[in-house]
Amino acid sequence: MGTTFSIQFIIGVTICSTGVINIAIMEEVEDDITKTSWIGSTLVGTYTSLGPIAGVVQQKVGARITAMAGGLLMLLGMSVASFCQTIIGLLLTSGLLAGVGLGLGVNVIGVIPGQYFRKRRPAAYGICMAGCGAGLFVGCPLSQYLLHYYKLHGTLLIMGGIGFNMCVAGALLRPAHLVRPCPLVDAKGLQTQECVVLKTSENDDTTVMSQADERSFCLVNMKTTEFSQVRQYVATQLHEMDSRNEAEQIQKRLCSNWRRLRKRFDIFRQYSFWMYCLSIMLWSLGEAAWIFHLPNYAEHKGRSPAEAASLLTAMGAGSMFSRVFAGIAASDSNIDAVVLQVGLSGLAGIISFLFTVGPFTYGSLLARSYFYGTYSHGINSLIGPIIINLLGVPHVAVAYGIVCFFCGLGNLLGPPIASILYKCSGIYEYTYVFAGACLVLSSISTALTKMC
Structure with a gap:
C-alpha cells in the first residue's frame, strides 16, 4: 500500500504542476494559451489514454517491471524537455514521452489493491488514491518554488528526477500470491x-x-x-x-486459446461497463479543464501567482480527505459505490457553476477550491471497486486500462476546448460553465449504469 501511495504521490505532483508550468511556458517559450495548453493536456491525456496498452504490458511482465519502466520514461522525457526551446519539442518530450511513463505507473495503482485486498478493498483503494491528493497538496507550492529559483528548464529536469523515484517504488512491489492448478498425480505421488x-x-x-x-x-x-x-x-x-493424437492436441490448443480469447473480450458485451466509461470520460473532461485553467483564472481575477497556486493546494487538501472517505464509505455493504459516485459528480458540477458567481475574494476562492476537490476527487477511489463489481477481478487489469483510455480522452480534450472557449469569447467563466455541464452529465451517465 505504501508503494502505490508513493507512485500516486509522484503522479499527483506531476499533474498538479502542469497548470503552473504552463504559465512559465507562456513567459519563456511562446505566449499563446491555445498552443501551450496542448503540452499539459497531452501529458495528462497520454497517461490515462494509454491504459489498455499498460494493462496488457502489466499482464505480460508484471507490476514491478511496469512501474520501473514508467520511472525510466519519466526521467528520459523530462530530462530531454529541459533542453527544448519549442512547443513541438516540449509536446513530444514532457507531454508524450513523460505521459507514457505516468500511464504505466497509474495502471499499476489501479490493479494492485484489487489483487492484495478482499475484505476492505474499497478502503484500500481510497488510501492508495490519497497519494494523488497529497501530490496535489504539495505539487503547486513545490513547482512555484522550483520555477522561482531554477526557471522553466531547471524545473523540468528536477521533475524528471522526482518521476524517476517510481523505479524505487516499483522495485518494492511483491507479486501477488495467485492460486495455480497442481499437476495430476496418482496414489503413489507419481505423475x-x-x-x-x-x-x-x-x-x-x-x-x-x-x-x-x-x-x-x-x-x-x-x-x-x-x-x-x-x-x-x-x-x-x-x-x-x-497423427490422430497430434491433431487432437492441436484442436484442444485452438479451443483453449479461443476460450481464453472470448473470456478476455467478454467485457465488450457489458453495456453497463460502456456506460460507465462514458461517465468517466465526461468527468475527466470537466476535471481537466477545471484544474488546468485554475491558476490562470485566479490571476485573471486579480490574485497573485502565489495565491493562485495555493488554490490547487486547497483542492489537494480536500482531495486527500475525499479519496480516503470515499474508499471507506464504499466498503460499507449498505452503500452502493455507483450511487455514491452519482452524488459526488453532481455536487462537483454544482460547485463548478457556483465558481463563476459571487465574490472573488481570496478566501471565497480558497473555500470553493477545497470543496470542489472534496467532491470531485473522491471518484478516483471508486473506479477500481466499481469495475470489479461490474466485471470481476480477472478482468480488472484490461478493464481498468479501458476506463483509463476514456479518462485520457477527456483529459486530452478538456484544456484545449476550454482555451478555445476563452480565446473566442474572452470570458474565463465559460470554462467553468463547460466543466460544470460535463460533471452533471457524468452524474447522469453514472446513474444510467444501474439501469443497463
Whole structure:
C-alpha cells in the first residue's frame, strides 16, 4: 500500500504542476494559451489514454517491471524537455514521452489493491488514491518554488528526477500470491502416464490403456499373419495414432486459446461497463479543464501567482480527505459505490457553476477550491471497486486500462476546448460553465449504469 501511495504521490505532483508550468511556458517559450495548453493536456491525456496498452504490458511482465519502466520514461522525457526551446519539442518530450511513463505507473495503482485486498478493498483503494491528493497538496507550492529559483528548464529536469523515484517504488512491489492448478498425480505421488482412448469395432466399448499396451494388443490379434505384414500394419497403426493424437492436441490448443480469447473480450458485451466509461470520460473532461485553467483564472481575477497556486493546494487538501472517505464509505455493504459516485459528480458540477458567481475574494476562492476537490476527487477511489463489481477481478487489469483510455480522452480534450472557449469569447467563466455541464452529465451517465 505504501508503494502505490508513493507512485500516486509522484503522479499527483506531476499533474498538479502542469497548470503552473504552463504559465512559465507562456513567459519563456511562446505566449499563446491555445498552443501551450496542448503540452499539459497531452501529458495528462497520454497517461490515462494509454491504459489498455499498460494493462496488457502489466499482464505480460508484471507490476514491478511496469512501474520501473514508467520511472525510466519519466526521467528520459523530462530530462530531454529541459533542453527544448519549442512547443513541438516540449509536446513530444514532457507531454508524450513523460505521459507514457505516468500511464504505466497509474495502471499499476489501479490493479494492485484489487489483487492484495478482499475484505476492505474499497478502503484500500481510497488510501492508495490519497497519494494523488497529497501530490496535489504539495505539487503547486513545490513547482512555484522550483520555477522561482531554477526557471522553466531547471524545473523540468528536477521533475524528471522526482518521476524517476517510481523505479524505487516499483522495485518494492511483491507479486501477488495467485492460486495455480497442481499437476495430476496418482496414489503413489507419481505423475500419471499419458493414456490414449481405444474404441473396438465390435461393441464400441471404450478402453483406456497406455501406448505400450495398445501396441501389444495389436500384436496379439495379428499373430496369424506374416511377420512383414504385422510389422507394416503396426507401423501404419502407430503412424495413424500419432497423427490422430497430434491433431487432437492441436484442436484442444485452438479451443483453449479461443476460450481464453472470448473470456478476455467478454467485457465488450457489458453495456453497463460502456456506460460507465462514458461517465468517466465526461468527468475527466470537466476535471481537466477545471484544474488546468485554475491558476490562470485566479490571476485573471486579480490574485497573485502565489495565491493562485495555493488554490490547487486547497483542492489537494480536500482531495486527500475525499479519496480516503470515499474508499471507506464504499466498503460499507449498505452503500452502493455507483450511487455514491452519482452524488459526488453532481455536487462537483454544482460547485463548478457556483465558481463563476459571487465574490472573488481570496478566501471565497480558497473555500470553493477545497470543496470542489472534496467532491470531485473522491471518484478516483471508486473506479477500481466499481469495475470489479461490474466485471470481476480477472478482468480488472484490461478493464481498468479501458476506463483509463476514456479518462485520457477527456483529459486530452478538456484544456484545449476550454482555451478555445476563452480565446473566442474572452470570458474565463465559460470554462467553468463547460466543466460544470460535463460533471452533471457524468452524474447522469453514472446513474444510467444501474439501469443497463
